[in-house]
Amino acid sequence: MSHLDRRTFLWGLLGLAGAQLGCGAPGTATPTVGPLPFDRRRAWGYLLRQVAFGPRVPGTAPHSRCRDFLLRELRATLGSASPQAFSFQGVQMCNILSQYHGGGEDHVLLCAHWDTRPRADNERDPDRRRLPIPGANDGASGVAVLLEIAHALQVLRPPIRVSFALFDGEDWGPDEASMYLGSRHYASTLPQGRPSWGVLLDMVGDRALRIPREGFSEEMARAVNDRVWAAARLAGHGDVFVEERGASILDDHLPLLRRGIPVVDVIDFDYPHWHTLRDDPSACSPHSLEVVGRTVLAALTFEL
Template sequence: MIRFARSAALASVAVLALSACGTTSEPPAQAEAEAPAAPSADYAQLMDDLRILSADDMEGRDTGAPGGERARNYIVSRLEAIGVGAPPMGRLQPFQAQGRTREGPKTFNGTNILGLIEGTRVPDRYIVVTAHYDHVGINGGQVFNGADDNASGVATMLEIAARLMAAKPEHSVIFVGFDGEERGLLGAKHFVQAPPVPLASIAMNLNFDMISRAETDGKLWVTGTYQHPTFRPILATIPANGAVALAFGKDTPQDTGADNWVEASDQGAFFAANVPFLYLGVNYHPDYHRATDDFERITPSVFQSAVELSYQSFRALDQALDR
C-alpha cells in the first residue's frame, strides 16, 4: 500500500509513496471481549498462500522484476487450481506505464492478473475484487517481503475466490491481482482505462490491501462509506470476529492528508473513474514498508479473523446490491 510515513524512519523506506493514508480518526468503540471467535475453517491454504508470496525467493515482488513474475505465476496457478475462469480478454492484462523510483521517473512493464466467476442473480453486473501483488522489491541489499503489504490481500482474495467457487455469488465477480500499485497505482489505472467489461456494468470495487496486522487497534478499516453511504448499513451489522472488528472512516473531508485513505491504494483509480468502491485494510504498524514485514510477524488468528470479516463483507454487499 502507498502511504505517507508517520516518521523519518518510515519515510526512509517508503520511497515509492505517491498518495496518502494514515492514522486513526475517531474509530468506533472497541469490540467487546466476548466477540465470537473465527468459525472453524481449514486455513492451511490461506496461510500457505501468504507464506509463499512473502518468501525471500519472491524478492519483494517488484514490478517488472523476476520476483514479480514468480509471484504472478504462482497466483495464476492458484486461480486455475481453484477453477476460476478468465474473462474473454484473457488471464493476463499487460501494460506499460511510467512510475516513480528513488532515482526518478521510470517506465514499467507490468501485468494484471484476471479471474471471473459468473453470478447467479445478476450476471451482467460485476463486483471487482482486487488486491495488488507487487511490493517494493530489494532496497539496500534487503528483501522487502511485504507479507502484510500485500501478500495478505492477495491471499484473502484467493480465499474468497475458492469459497465463491463452492457457493456461487449473486453478481458476477472479476478478480484482479494488480501490478504496480507501489509505483503509483499503475495496474489499477490501466484497468479502468481498458476494462474487460464496460465500467457502467461494474457495481463496485472491493479492494483488499494490508489485511493481516490488526493488532494496532483491533480494527479492519472500511474506507469509502462517506462517498457511498448506502454501503455502510449493509456492513454495519457484521459482528466482530475474534479480536478484529470492522471500523468505518478515513474518508471524510475532515480526514485530511495522511488521515485520508480514499486514494491510498488501488481503489483510488476506481474513485477517479466514478466507480463505487470500498477499501478494507488495517492501520499502520511498525513493519510497514520495512524489511521486517515478514510472514513470521503475522498472528494467524488475527489474520484469519480479518479474512472472515472480508468474506462476510463481500457476501453482504453481493446480496444487497442491485435490488
C-alpha cells in the same frame, strides 16, 4: 441478485453455516453466523508462498514467478485467469484478472495489489532503504485472502458475479504520479458491464489487526462501507472492524472511485513495519486473514 434470490440463498447458507444468535440480553441479541468456509491455513500458505518467491518487484525474476503462480492458482480454482499487461516507463507490469460466475444481477469487484515496494523507505539505516521489502502484509496478505475467497465461493455458490483483480505497480513510485499503476490501467480499460461495487484489501494481515473506516471510502462509497461493517458484525468481527473514521489513504480504490465505481479500502494502516524489511510473516497472523475473509464472504452472500 434479486431480493428473492438473496433471501433463498441466505436461508440455505444459514443451514450450511449453522446460524446462531449472540448471547446478549433478551431482545438485544446480535445475529451472527457460524463458520463460513474460509480455510485460514490455506490462506496463510498463500501468504507464505508469495513471500518465498522474494520481493515481487516489477521487472524481476521473483515477480515473474509469482505472477505465474497466481495465474495457475486462479485457473485451478475458478477455471480461468488472464494477465492484463501494461508498462510504465519501460517496466513491464501485469494485472491478474479472473471471475466467479454464479449468475444473478450483482457484479462485485474484489481486488488487492500483488507487487511489493522496491525500496524500504522507512528503514532507519540509509543503506537498508535501498533494499526491496518482503511485503508479507503490504502485498501478500490481501492476495492471500482473495485466493481463499475464490475457493469459498466454489463451496457457497452464491448467485452473484465476482470479478477478481490483482493489481500490479501499486507500490512502485515515490509519489502519487507513479503509484497504483495497475488499478489506473484497469479502471481506464473497464468495458460495459462493469462492477456495481467492490472491496479493496490492503495490509490486512497485521497480528494486531484493527480496521477503521478509510476516509475516501467514507466520503465516496459510504453505502458499501456500511455493508462491509454490517457484515463484520454479522460474522462476529465487530471488534476488528471498528466504528471510527481512519485516515484517507492513497490506494488502488481511487482510480475506481473516480470512474464512479464505489470501491472501499479495507486497510489497517497503523502498521509499524510499513515499508521496512520487517514486513515479513512474523508480523502477520492467519487469524487476521480469516477475520477479513469471513467478513468479505458475509458482505457478498447476505442481504444486509
